[in-house]
Amino acid sequence: MNASSPSPAQNQASTTTLYGGVTNRRVTVRDLAAAKQRGEKWSMLTAYDALTAGVFDEAGIPVLLVGDSAGNCHLGYETTVPVTMDQMVMLSAAVVRGTKRAMIVADLPFGSYQESPAQAMHNAARLMKEAGVGAVKLEGGERSARSIELLVEAGVPVMAHIGLTPQSVHALGGYPVQGRGDEAAHQLLRDAKAVQQSGAFAVVLEAVPAELAAQVTEQLAIPTVGIGGGPDTDAQVLVWTDMAGMTAGRVPKFVKQYADLRTVLGDAARAYAQDVRTGAFPAAEHSFH
């Protein structure tokens, strides 16, 4: 086998499905490209720690994102802006350690790639070398194209992120839907084509009208991953704390809540506290003699 011929594991990529087909290795960018060819939709969830990531890995989620949403969903900040590279490296390493099969994508946080392609490369290398992730994600379309190109040339798989880009929350004045109106829709299409042209293997479309997301998905050869982008993208991503009902207060309109973990966990904590108060815990079976 020479360097350019695919290994047996790589060959498997074009013939097996993401769900159940890939069992003894991590999901790769080739698997995701093949899924688009087959029209197979896939799911992505965020993860910020080894335990939760392990649950999602065992559940067969093919791609886990160590999102900088860790800022608001894990570290207690109001936005993603304060998240640092050191925090992303630590959380990403935990997610990698807790999983066997999922592709792990880590976000480059605000301020870690916007200065220059060289800065993007330096920090992407940290996520790959120190945390062991398989790919990085960064925000921006045309404005990030040069950085994506350099990373891809250097062998870093890049997932792009366009539409609503939460790292720009202060410039946007909140989290408004993007791509509404002709000019904004054309810009979104230009952004999508720019990141594909630069070599991104997939692109997240956040908070864009469903019809526009469908149009982008049809026009791109790489998979689109929607969050608030309607039903026609190639894949979907949700923040796990929103999806599982851990988030306090209101969640965005595009979230479907599949569990009510906040109530389950709160009830468990209240029952435990009550048992301690009454002396029901620890019982004989929890004690050593």
Ligand code: KIV
């Ligand atoms: O940080 C994150 O969780 C994300 C998703 C919303 C796509 O970027």
